[in-house]
Amino acid sequence: MGVETRGAGGAVGAGVRAAVVGAVAGVALLPAGAAQANVVGIGNAVFGNTCVNQGGARAVGSTAAGSGVVGGDYAGLPLSLPRNHCGNSGIVCTAVFMASV
Amino acid sequence: MTTAGVVPSGVTPGDRAVVELLALSGRALPMLREWVAGEPDCGVARALLTLATGDRLDDAVLKEQLVIAHRDARAAGERQASLAYGVFLHTHRQYRLTADHLVAHFARWPADELAGLMLGAFAACGDAAYRAHGDELVERQAALAGPESWPWTSWLASTRAEQGRVREAHELAERALELYPRSGVAAHALAHAEHELGAGRVCVEFLDRWLAADPQAVQLRHLSWHAALQSIACGDFPDARRRADAALPRADVGMRAATNWRLLLVGQTPAGRSDPGLVRELLAAPGGMAEVFHTFNLALALAVEAATEDLQALARRAAADERPDYRDVLAPVVRALAQITAGRPRAAADLLNGLGEKAERIGGVRVEREIIQDTLARALVDAGDHTRAADLLRHRTTTRHHHTYEDLLLTTTAPATATGTR
Structure with missing residues (x-):
């Protein structure tokens, strides 16, 4: 599983990482690669609203929690997890919804 | 549920x-x-x-x-x-x-x-x-x-469109719209497929009808932008400007720049521009360069303004960035934009040619990244290398029904990109 960081080259604190690893059980996907976007959902470049991890965040750790439980069902939220910045070319990330407010 | x-x-x-x-x-x-x-x-x-x-x-x-x-x-x-x-x-x-x-x-x-x-x-x-x-x-x-699930059929259509499986995407989008005519994801996937097919006015009319039924649709601005691109493909530049000015606020720097740069590349007057001061503010703001595609869009806005020095400064920042996508892809693209606005198309063409498939790492989606190819084609033509430009765009001129835009990209024109036709 990829653990994201906030800021270029920064690292999520150990407590945050532990919370995430403990709460989310998923398969480990491959790290690193090209920046792309597609057209399938919210947070979506084609809506002009791409939001990628601030500072080009990359997976800095890889693990398999292995609990077999879908994350979040039994655990609390990882409240110390930071919210990454997103890019802004004049519209913010969920501007996709702003038109309908 | x-x-x-x-x-x-x-x-x-x-x-x-x-x-x-x-x-x-x-x-x-x-x-x-x-x-x-x-x-x-x-x-x-x-x-x-x-x-x-x-x-x-x-x-x-x-x-x-x-x-x-x-x-x-x-x-x-x-x-x-x-x-x-x-x-x-x-x-x-x-x-x-x-x-x-x-x-x-x-x-x-x-x-x-x-x-x-x-x-x-x-x-x-x-x-x-x-x-x-x-x-x-x-x-x-x-x-x-x-196949009876319109949300999943819509999402699959979008996926196929981005994979370049255009006809499959088109069929899936139409299928999803048959199941649920108000599927915004399917309408959007159809717009992507029809961009690749050069559907032109047919697509514009569909989008107009679709948006007229829900003027508050979440994707109003973005689908209007798609319609403007189809107008550009047909060579109806006044309509493209009208749509951009009607649907995109000045603060919507990304889609405005992506429209206006295309117009400038084929020697046309742009639609209303964004405030260059706002562009500089966005770049300087915390997280202003957090994401490569947004940063690229801001660079396009600077190019529309022929802000060569700003582009050069941005290229230096990108080149010094530790993130490979910024250093290896964004930096040369921005440097190429600066070369074009400075009237040096050969240098721009050399920079963009050197990128090859790495250009995909600029982010966004196919339709959005295509503007790099457009820029390279214009640079090649202005540098006198029409043959390579024509080769570059052949997959578009031979497969898109409407390709007036591509034809114009391959036509030698007076450089409009460095003019201040505000």
């Missing part, structure tokens, strides 16, 4: 809100709010409203809402709790974690339409492996949901 298959046409406020949200309709937010007001203890309702509005909430309010949503969702069941957890990760823009979570979620609740709302996380990771995994996941879930 269902976890798979066709969403009921709306028995409860929650059902109706889900349908509107999946369709990206203009009624999505009001109905989500109505749902939360009517069922304040429904964790999924609160989570979805937060998903839709999260970027306007400050960190404390965002967390507060999601703590409540997750608490209530846990009381309702494991699937609900997992959805709320995914929304927490997504709204915190922790896209790798969101993607990982979705993999596990779909393994347990196949074809869950509400989780499908967060599929964009796979692409937002900025990682080709995640994106490919997301594509495979959409294929699997769509197969599980079956």
Whole structure:
């Protein structure tokens, strides 16, 4: 599983990482690669609203929690997890919804 | 609400809100709010409203809402709790974690339409492996949901469009629109497929009709931009300017710049421009260069203004960035834009030619990245290398029904890009 960081080259604190690893059980996907976007959902470049991890965040750790439980069902939220910045070319990330407010 | 298959046409406020949200309709937010007001203890309702509005909430309010949503969702069941957890990760823009979570979620609740709302996380990771995994996941879930599921058919159409499987994407989008004519995801996928096909006026008329039925549609501006691109493809530049000026606020720097740069590349007057001061503010703001595609869009806005010195400064910042996509891809692209605005097309062509397939790492989607190819074609023609430019665009001039824009890119024109035709 990829653990994201906030800021270029920064690292999520150990407590945050532990919370995430403990709460989310998923398969480990491959790290690193090209920046792309597609057209399938919210947070979506084609809506002009791409939001990628601030500072080009990359997976800095890889693990398999292995609990077999879908994350979040039994655990609390990882409240110390930071919210990454997103890019802004004049519209913010969920501007996709702003038109309908 | 269902976890798979066709969403009921709306028995409860929650059902109706889900349908509107999946369709990206203009009624999505009001109905989500109505749902939360009517069922304040429904964790999924609160989570979805937060998903839709999260970027306007400050960190404390965002967390507060999601703590409540997750608490209530846990009381309702494991699937609900997992959805709320995914929304927490997504709204915190922790896209790798969101993607990982979705993999596990779909393994347990196949074809869950509400989780499908967060599929964009796979692409937002900025990682080709995640994106490919997301594509495979959409294929699997769509197969599980079956051809009668308009949300999954819509998402699969979008996936196919971005994979370049254009005719398949077109058929799937049409199928989804037959099942549910107000599917915004399908309308958008159709616009992408028809861009690749050069559908021209046919696509514009479809988008006009589709948007007229819901002037508050979530994708109003973006689909208007697609219509403007089709007008450019047909050579109807006044219509493209009219659409850009009508639908895109000046602050919408990205889509405005992407429209205007295309117009300038073929020697046409641009639509209304964005304020260059705003562009500089956006670049200088915290997180202003957080994402490569947004930064590229800001560079395009600078190019529209022929702001060569700003472009050169941005290229230096990108070249010094430790992130490979910035250093190896964005920097040469921005440097090339500066060369063009400085009247040195040969240097620009050399820079862009050197990129090759790395240009994909600029982010965005195919339609959006195409502007790099357009810029290279213009630079080659202006440098006297018409043959290579024609080779570069051959796949477009031979497959797109309307390709007046491409024809003009291959025509020698007076350089409009460095003029101040505001």
